[in-house]
Amino acid sequence: MPGLLRGIARTAVVAGTATGVSNRVSRRQSQRWAEQEAPADTAPPSEAPSSAPAEAGGEGRIEKLKDLAALKEQGVLTDEEFASEKARVLGE
Numbered sequence: 001m002p003g004l005l006r007g008i009a010r011t012a013v014v015a016g017t018a019t020g021v022s023n024r025v026s027r028r029q030s031q032r033w034a035e036q037e038a039p040a041d042t043a044p045p046s047e048a049p050s051s052a053p054a055e056a057g058g059e060g061r062i063e064k065l066k067d068l069a070a071l072k073e074q075g076v077l078t079d080e081e082f083a084s085e086k087a088r089v090l091g092e
Contacts, residue, residue, distance in 0.1 A: 064089045
């Protein structure tokens with residue numbers, strides 16, 4: 001039973017991280033499109049901070065960091081986004 005719970009928890013963490021990153025990418029793209037369509041004197045909207053809490057367990061952090069590294073390798077995250085998410089996961 002503990003193995004099953006660990007698997008469920010890991011899946012939830014991965015899904016939550018993927019959803020957060022996907023939402024952030026969507027917001028960034030829509031902001032870029034809005035900036036292209038908006039007049040030059042209009043200020044762009046600010047990005048809302050992520051509301052996903054950092055997990056306290058060391059194993060969960062490692063999994064999150066692995067997921068972030070995979071997303072960076074796939075080109076989903078920029079170096080700056082990867083660094084900020086890594087700092088958030090590590091609580092820095």
